Amino acid sequence: MNTKTSSILCVVLWMAVLAGSWPAATQADDAPELTREPSHFQPGDDIVTRQPTALRAGTETLASIAPGTHLVVGKVNPPWLAVTLQQDGKAVAGWISISAVSPMVTNSIGIKLAPIPAGEFLMGSGEAAEDVAQAFKGQEGPSPSNFEDEHPQHRVRITRPFHMGVHEITVGQFRLFAEETRYRTDAEKGTEFEGAFGFDSETGELGQSKEYSWRNVGFEQSDEHPVVNVSWTDAVAFCNWLSLKEGKLYRLPTEAEWEYACRAGTATRYYHGDGPEGLAAVANVADASAKAKFSDWDWPIAAQDGYAFAAPVGKFKPNAFGLYDMHGNVYEWCADWYGEDYYSQSPEDDPQGPAAGFDRVYRGGSWASSTVSCRSACRRMDEPAGRSFVIGLRVVLGSVE
């Protein structure tokens, strides 16, 4: 036993005496090191696991816990946390190692943000553009040229941990901003073109009108629905307002951060796997409900996800980082300029996109999208003043380390 190990053992034993109850089976060699200050955790906190761990009670392992699992903190006894896990409708109480979790953040306007660890991944598609076009034949945009920009697949390191909104920004959250600042969006100002896009329930048609904006899209948009018809410029203005309000840096994710967070360790087309029909369980996409509304669409999946238009945020299964609706519901603006051949020149560490450009990137697919567009690797772009009923945003909170 080296000096470091033995000193950790002493601390652990000392705390075990104070705590009175902790997993007695833990040996010195697998005793986790304290990675966070105890003040990061408070009883009642909603936390999310960032690596596989075990829920223990004494010598017994009660459950194996996958990354992205939500737990509620009871007692804090570093390096252990007493937590409650909801499993099969029952609450299971036990202990986990602090090193397996990071705290969720809930900010002053109720935005929940999940910790995203630093790490590396392969950005872009592992499938050749021709293969993607072939696999999704019959859907919109089946030409291989639509997918060339996902190549070359390349290694990217995200060197700093950050927090990311677990949900898309909602209508209710955007309204707080618009009312407090009397902000007028590009749709309301008529930048570049009049109004925005929406649904005319009388004609059953989707189209552009000066009547449309984030306030009126023609389909149901409660305060819990994702805001749409906001431009990249509007999205950045929202982030800037939030930064000033809280004295912390809120921003749009870089394109690399977005894909890294969406994949959450997966290398498949979607975070649930490769099958487009499986999307119905994890995302609101163009599905049988949409097909019933728009019979001329030839791209919806056969499965039902239950929503013809946008869904309230958080109705589907989250990914391993605890993020909801990364596939589908609404596309999400990213910070970067779009560069068609950027992947061939991208730096390995924390790429920020091209220094200049014409369009901004948005990601993830939407309620109206074909499943090819909902892939983790798929890239879309529009001018900074562009807006649509399928595009919204999600925010990132810079490092809180």
Ligand SMILES: [Ca+2]
């Ligand atoms: Ca749908």
Ligand SMILES: [Ca+2]
């Ligand atoms: Ca989304």
